Amino acid sequence: MSRLRSDPGSNPHENEFVSGYPARICDHVPGNKYLCCNCNNVLKKAQQTLCGHRYCSPCLSWIVRNHKTPICPKCEEDPGSLTEDSYLTEDKAFSDTAINKEISELKVHCVTSGCQWSGVLGEYEKHNCEKTLSKDPNSRKSNIPTKSKNNQPDTMDCRFAPLGCIYRGSRDQIRDHEGLAAASHVSLVLPVLLQIQSARPAAAVKENGFCDYNGDGHKLPASIRNGESVDEEMATDCGSHNGGVTGPHLISRICALESRIQVAENIIMVMNREIDSSNVKRATALEESNEERGRVRACETKIADLRCTIAKKDMEINRLQVHLASLEQTSYDGIFLWKISDLTRKCQDAREGRTISLYSPAFYTAKYGYKVRLRVYLNGDGAGKGTHISLFFTVMRGEYDVLLPWPFKHKVTFMLLDQSNREHVIDAFRPDTTSISFQKPAADMNIASGCPLFCPLSKLHAIRNNYVVDETMFIRCIIDAN
Template sequence: MAEATFSSLSSSSLKSSLQQTPPGNPVFVAFDDKYRCVVCNGIVREAVQTPCGHRACEQCIFQLLHGNPKKVKCPAGEETCSFLVLSEIHRDSGARREVRLLLVFCTFKTEGCEKILPWKDLQDHEIMCTYRLVECRFSSEGCKVVVIKRDVEIHQKQCPFRLESCKFCQQEIQNQLVQEHLEKTCPQYVIQCTYNCGTNPAPRVQMEQHSKECPRRPLKCKYHSIGCEFTGSEEEMEMHTRSETDSHIQLSVVRNTENALEVLHSREVTQTMDVKITELEHLLTKNLQVIEDLKGGVDTMKKAMKDIKLKVVAQTERLITVERKVENLADNEAHNKLSRDMMMIKETQNTLEGRINQLERAGPMGGSNGINGTLPAQIQQHERQLGIMDLRMAELDLRFQVMETASYNGVLMWKIRDYLRRKEDARTGKTISLYSQPFYTGRFGYKMCARVYLNGDGVGKGTHLSLFFVVQRGEYDALLPWPFKQKVTLMLLDQENGTRNLVDSFRPDITSSSFKRPTSEMNVASGCPLFHFQTLPVYKDRQNLSDIAW
C-alpha cells in the first residue's frame, strides 16, 4: 500500500516538476544550506520534506526508498530524525518556489557576461545572451572557430572560409583559396604561353588550346618507341632527325634483334603448348570413354535397385493383406495357417532387406553373391545409388516438415523470404509464381494453398502483385460438401506498425470450376490479379526489405 502511494506521489510531482525546478547546474551567487538535499548534498530539486523537517530531492527519496525491504532512517543523522515512512513525506511547495528565485550567474560568465538573475529566468537569458558561444556560419565550408555571439559578425567578415566570387569567372571560392584558384584553375584568368613563344597573354581556357598547337611546344622524337629519349621544338626536332640518323638506325637494329628473339621464344612456347594440348585432348577422350562406361554401370544398378524395391513393396503389400485377413477370420485352423504364411512372408521380407543391407555395406568393392549375383562388375558405383536414396529420404523429410507446419484452422500465415530476389526472378521469367504450403479448414476439412505472382499476372502483370486462392485435392474430399462456399479473405500484412494492412475478400462463385471437387492435384487458382499496386508506399521506405508476410 505504501509503495502504491509513493508511486502516485512521484508520478504527480514529476508531471509538475517541469514547471518547478529549472534545468541545469548553474553557479549560485549565494547558497544557503537549507536548500541542500540531505541525500545527494546538492541543491534540492522538486523539494519534499521529511517528518523530521529535513528537505530532500523527490527523486533522491524515491531511489532511497524504492525496493528497499528495510526501514530507512533520515540521512541527516540527527537525534531527532526518525525512520522514513512514505505516507509522512510531503511536497515542500514553499522551498520549490524559493529555489526558483535563487540568484545565479549567467552560464557564460567565463566568456564575459556579468548578468545575475533568478534561476527561473536563466534559460530564457541564455538564448538571448550576447556572450553565448556560436559557430561560424561558414562551418559547413570547414571553419571550426567558435566565438561569442557579439563577435560573430566581425569573425565572419575575416573568416578565411568565407565565400567570394571570382572577379574573372564569377565562381564562388573560399577566400583562402582565391589565389590558388587564379593560378591553377580559373578558366578566364589571363596567363602567358607556357612555352614563351611570344603570343599575347590570353584567358587560360584559350591558352590551353593554344598550348596544344604552339610551335615551341616540346615534341617527342618519332623514334621514341624504340628508345630515343630526345624532346624539343619542331625546329629542334628536324635538326635532331638529320643529325642522329646513324643512332636511329642502330636503335632500329637492336629493336629488330630483340623482336626476333621474342618471336623465337614465342614459337618455342607455342610448340610446348601444342604438345600439352594434344596430351590433354587424349586424356579428355579417355575420360569421356570412362564416363560412358560408368553411365552404363549406373543404368544397370538403377534397374537392379528398382527390381529389389518392387519385390520389397510386393512382399509388404502381401503382408498387409494377410494381417487384415487374420483380423477378420475366426477359425483357428485358418488363423494358424495364415499366421504361418505371414511368418514366411516376414522372413522373406527380412531376407530381402538383409541382402539389400549387405549390398549397401559391400560398397563399391563388394562381391556379387546373393540376389545380385548377376550384376555386372560396375556394382562399385552402388554408392552413387545410395546418394540418390539419400535425396529421396530428404524429400520425404521435407514432406513431413510441411505436414508438421500445416495449419488446420483455415488460416495461412505465409512469409516470403528474400522478397527482392524473388521479385526479380518473377520479372525476368525465371520463377513466375510461388505456391505456399497447404493448409486446411479442419483436421478432415478442405485442403487449400495460396499462389502469388510477385510481378503480376494477366491484367496486373508488371504493375501489380497478384494473389490467388487454390483448392487442392484432399484425402477427405468424398466426405465434404461441394462446391466450396466459404468466404476467402486475402491480407498483406504491414510489418512495421500494423496500420497499413491491405485486405480483400470474396465469396466463391459456385458455378466456377475453381471451387468444385478437384479431379486433378489442384483446381484453377482464383483470386485478385490486381491485389497490390507495385508503386503504393506500403513498403517504399523500407531500404532493407527482404521479407513480405501474408
C-alpha cells in the first residue's frame, strides 16, 4: 500500500491533529460552539450541516463515508429532533467562515513537551517547534529511533504510516500523537476493512476455507487463521515498526470494528423504523390540528357575528336611554325648567368656538300641544356676542301639528333663576305671527327667535348674585297657553 511522505524540513504539526485540536492546547476552556460534534475537539476546518451542527471537515467526511445512512450524531441524541436535514452529505454542508475565524483567534500554546511557543490557533501549525524537528535528514530512512552524534534520539514514523499517516517524531511524541489522532487512524483503517469485506464472497466458495476467529462468530479465510495476511504489503508494513501491530492482530481489530459497524447499522435500522412511525404520528397530528384550526375559525366567525349583533343592540340601548332621559325631562303643561351644569367648562367651550350653543330637551305646551325647545348661547349671539347670554325659543315639528292652529301665538316668558330667590332675570315676548319662526314647521324645527341680550355676562358671574351655584344654573320657560 502506498503512503504519503513529507520532506524532512516540513512542518511537524501539519498532521499532528488530523481531526480537531484537543482542548488542552487552548489557554482557556473553549465554548461548546467551538467543539466538533463528533470528536469533541476544537473544530478544524469547521463545516456546518443543514441541521445546524458543526463538524471538523475530516470528521464529516469520515461519517459520510462510513455509514450507509449517515445521520448527525448530535441529532441522534434527541430522536424527537430528527428531520430530513439530519441526514448528512458533504455537498450539503458548508464551510462556517465566521466560526473558523473565531477559532483561528483562540489563544493556544504548543503541547509538545519542552516547547514554550504560544500564540493564536491560526498560527499553531505554522510555528517551527525545534523539539519535534529532526536534525538528521537521513533519519527518515529508518523507522527505528537511533542516537545522533549529540546523543539526541532521531525521529521515526507513526505506526499507522503504512496506512497513510505522515506524522514523524520521537518515541514519546509518537505515543502522544497516537493517543490524540485515534479518530483519524480509524479513518485510515476503514479502506482495509472494506477491501476485506469485498473479498469475502469470493473466499466463501472455497470448501473448508472459513473458520471461526477467536470464537466471536466472524468467519475469516483459512489463510488468516494460519497467520497469513490478506494484504501482504499491509501486514509487512504494520509489523515492520518496533512494537507495531502484526497482520493477524490487525485483522482481529478489523473484525471487532465490523461487529461495531453492524451494531450501529442495526441501531440505525431501528431508528429509521421509529422515524417512520413518528412521521405517521406527526401526519395524524397535523391532520387533527388542521381540523381543530377549522373549528376555531368557525367559532371566531360566530364570535365576530355575535359582537356585531351586540354592538347594534348597544347602539339601540343607548338611543333608548337618551330617549328615556328626554322623556323624563319632558313637560306637558307649557312650563319647563332647564338645569345646566358644568357651567365653567361649557362657557369656555362657547368662548373658544367648540360648542357655541346648547339645546334643551323638547317639551310641550299641553299633552297634545305644540312641541318646542330652548337654545342658549353662553357667550352670546348677534348683538349680545361676547357680552350677554342669548336665549331663544324654537318651534319644532310635533306629532299633533295637523290638529293645532297656526301660526304659534302664545306669549313666552324666560327666567334666569336666582338660587337665593332674591332677584330673577326675567324677559318675555309675543310671537310675530308674520315671522317664519312661528309658522307650521316644514323641517325638524324652525329658526329660533328670542332675546339676544337676555342677561349680561358680568351680572351672571357677579359675586353678590347667586345665578350660578356649584357650577349649575337654572332657566325656566313659561308659555301662556290661554
